[in-house]
Amino acid sequence: MTQEQFARYSFLLDRTARKVKQYAQQQFKSGDFDVTVDQWLVLKNLSENGHLSQTELANLVFKDHPTLTRILDLLCKKGYVERVPHPMDRRSFQLHLTETGLAKVSALRPQILEIREKAWENLSDSDFQEFKRILDTIYQNLGGQELE
Amino acid sequence: MTQEQFARYSFLLDRTARKVKQYAQQQFKSGDFDVTVDQWLVLKNLSENGHLSQTELANLVFKDHPTLTRILDLLCKKGYVERVPHPMDRRSFQLHLTETGLAKVSALRPQILEIREKAWENLSDSDFQEFKRILDTIYQNLGGQELE
DNA sequence: TACCAATAATTAGTATGACAAATATATAAA
DNA sequence: TTTATATATTTGTCATACTAATTATTGGTA
Numbered sequence: 490m491t492q493e494q495f496a497r498y499s500f501l502l503d504r505t506a507r508k509v510k511q512y513a514q515q516q517f518k519s520g521d522f523d524v525t526v527d528q529w530l531v532l533k534n535l536s537e538n539g540h541l542s543q544t545e546l547a548n549l550v551f552k553d554h555p556t557l558t559r560i561l562d563l564l565c566k567k568g569y570v571e572r573v574p575h576p577m578d579r580r581s582f583q584l585h586l587t588e589t590g591l592a593k594v595s596a597l598r599p600q601i602l603e604i605r606e607k608a609w610e611n612l613s614d615s616d617f618q619e620f621k622r623i624l625d626t627i628y629q630n631l632g633g634q635e636l637e
Numbered sequence: 638m639t640q641e642q643f644a645r646y647s648f649l650l651d652r653t654a655r656k657v658k659q660y661a662q663q664q665f666k667s668g669d670f671d672v673t674v675d676q677w678l679v680l681k682n683l684s685e686n687g688h689l690s691q692t693e694l695a696n697l698v699f700k701d702h703p704t705l706t707r708i709l710d711l712l713c714k715k716g717y718v719e720r721v722p723h724p725m726d727r728r729s730f731q732l733h734l735t736e737t738g739l740a741k742v743s744a745l746r747p748q749i750l751e752i753r754e755k756a757w758e759n760l761s762d763s764d765f766q767e768f769k770r771i772l773d774t775i776y777q778n779l780g781g782q783e784l785e
Numbered sequence: 786t787a788c789c790a791a792t793a794a795t796t797a798g799t800a801t802g803a804c805a806a807a808t809a810t811a812t813a814a815a
Numbered sequence: 816t817t818t819a820t821a822t823a824t825t826t827g828t829c830a831t832a833c834t835a836a837t838t839a840t841t842g843g844t845a
Contacts (some may be wrong), residue, residue, distance in 0.1 A: 496753040506654035580823040592743040605644040624653040631660040728793040
């Protein structure tokens with residue numbers, strides 16, 4: 490395999506990642522989910538972890554701080570999330586879902602799992618293991634930190 | 638494997654694609670390449686295909702038309718690309734690289750191949766085949782067209 | 786010819802992503 | 816205590832993505 494052919498991994502990766510996000514976003518839209526794909530990622534992580542600061546949440550979802558600030562602005566405006574002042578540290582906030590936010594997560598979770606399945610048709614569990622291994626290797630090659 | 642674990646493919650994919658682009662962009666910047674990663678993709682495809690229209694180019698690089706319009710605006714402003722009116726169809730342009738653009742592609746191509754190699758450390762040719770197979774399957778599952 | 790649908794490109798609006806810089810607050814060091 | 820440094824978050828800027836709408840032009844057809 491030539492170096493040229495091989496270097497297409499970056500193109501294929503980018504193209505597929507965009508397609509996956511685009512597909513999900515279209516389904517979100519046609520189902521009137523009222524959140525974007527990235528907003529959902531934030532909501533989901535908040536529902537699974539209580540009282541995170543923005544920095545902690547940013548590390549969980551691998552988004553940088555400015556991006557997360559803006560996503561949270563939107564989620565607060567929609568009434569799904571609240572920024573509660575941290576009792577000991579006036580620089581930071583504790584994030585938590587509102588009642589509406591909790592209800593939204595419960596309502597959307599099963600529907601979104603279903604949407605996510607579509608991409609994996611014709612692929613197996615062992616394909617997933619391979620896929621994860623390769624993606625994680627690339628991520629670490631480029632200086633990313635391991636997950637847990 | 639639970640449905641939940643499996644659905645993380647979208648998270649891993651997005652995270653890795655962003656890391657790959659970010660890494661390349663940092664190298665581009667430290668090397669004073671004067672183009673972004675996406676602008677490079679456009680220049681590269683123009684150098685390999687003469688006299689494309691914007692629609693044809695958009696299909697090659699899998700970007701939508703508004704995005705491509707803006708990338709071309711920047712590349713024209715930088716003097717690497719020119720929009721030449723199509724002789725038979727006044728709606729469209731034929732795109733071509735300027736002398737400067739051609740020189741830029743020649744200068745950058747080998748350096749960029751080198752940058753791209755970093756991600757693939759510890760991975761093999763057969764990993765690449767697996768990776769490509771899985772990415773292409775996902776892409777087609779979500780309604781994307783096959784390549785050639 | 787006149788009309789109508791399709792096509793090429795652009796514009797507008799919103800969201801995300803990367804990076805740099807600014808602000809406020811906390812903590813450690815002199 | 817004063818100063819310096821570090822941390823949490825926000826703001827600003829530019830580039831990319833997606834959608835919808837707009838403009839100009841083409842081609843087919845009544």
